[in-house]
Every structure is written in structure tokens, then in C-alpha cells.
Amino acid sequence: MQDDESLLAHELIERLQAVYAIEAEIRGLSAGQRLARRTRTAPLMEVLKARLTSTLDQLFSQSKLAEAINYTLNHWDGLTLFLRDGRVEVDSNTVERSMRPIAMGRRNSLFSGSEGGAESWAILGSLGNTAKLHELDLQAYLVDLLERIVSGQTRSHQLHELLPWN
Secondary structure, eight states: OOHHHHHHHHHHHHHHHHHHHHHHHHHSSOOHHTTHHHHHHHHHHHHHHHHHHHHHHHTTTTHHHHHHHHHHHHHHHHHHTTGTTTTEEEHHHHHHHHHHHHHHHHHHHHSSHHHHHHHHHHHHHHHHHHHHHTOOOOHHHHHHHEEEETTTTSSSGGGGGGGGGG
């Protein structure tokens, strides 16, 4: 069965590569233009679903491969949301890449020296990443934030006014 599973995996990867090739062509276009991809991608996804379903019928229901296929089919609506909404990417790689620095910062904060240092690290990391998400110049934002706090221009009960979305 291992050879059959390897052949199936190879086939599924090739099918998904065709979907990703279309995604590469439309990256950077408007949501409306990206939505037009469904004319090319939807048939590929339907063939993929049919292949998964037919394979599932041939497998022992408790096998790891059957579990994986069942998981995929049970989440099919979410998996194919990109076909119905041009704003949605085919996968979450973009989001995961944007979160990587947060995870790295969390891991690096283990070496902050003390509980107080770790708390300061967490606050600074949260402010920095939130500022980036709001497309602020991080250095300019932090300089302004610290100047307002140190000068007394912003009182302790007004700190919420300094958050990046304000």
C-alpha cells in the first residue's frame, strides 16, 4: 500500500501545483480580478475532490491516509473559500509569514532575564507588531510614544490614546 500512497501523494501534489501556478499568475491583482481565477481553478479543485473521494472508498477507514482525506473533505468549504472570495489567498502562508517574527520574539523573550524584563519585552513586541500591522513607521511611532510619556504630555490614565490604532 505504501507505493500506492506515494503515487497518490505525487498525483495530489501535481494537481495542487497547477492551482498554485494560477495563484502565482494573479498575485497582486484586485479582488475582482482574482475572483476570475475560479473559471480555471474550480475545475481543478473538483477533480481533486473527486479523486480524494474515490480513494477514500478504497481505504480502510481507520488508516492514517483515510483520516487525512476525511479531514480534507470535512473542511472542503474552507479549503475552497478562495474560489468564492477574491480577497482570500489559496493558503495561509502570507499570514503565517507575518506571524513568524511574533513567534520568534516570543521564543527570544525567554532570555529576557526576569519576569519584569519578559513583561516589558512582551509589551514592546506587541506594540511594535501592532504598529507594523497599522503600517506605521515603527521607529517614528516609538520615538513619539516615548516622548509623550517622558514629557508628561500623556498621563497614565491616557495611555490608551497612544495605541497604534489611535
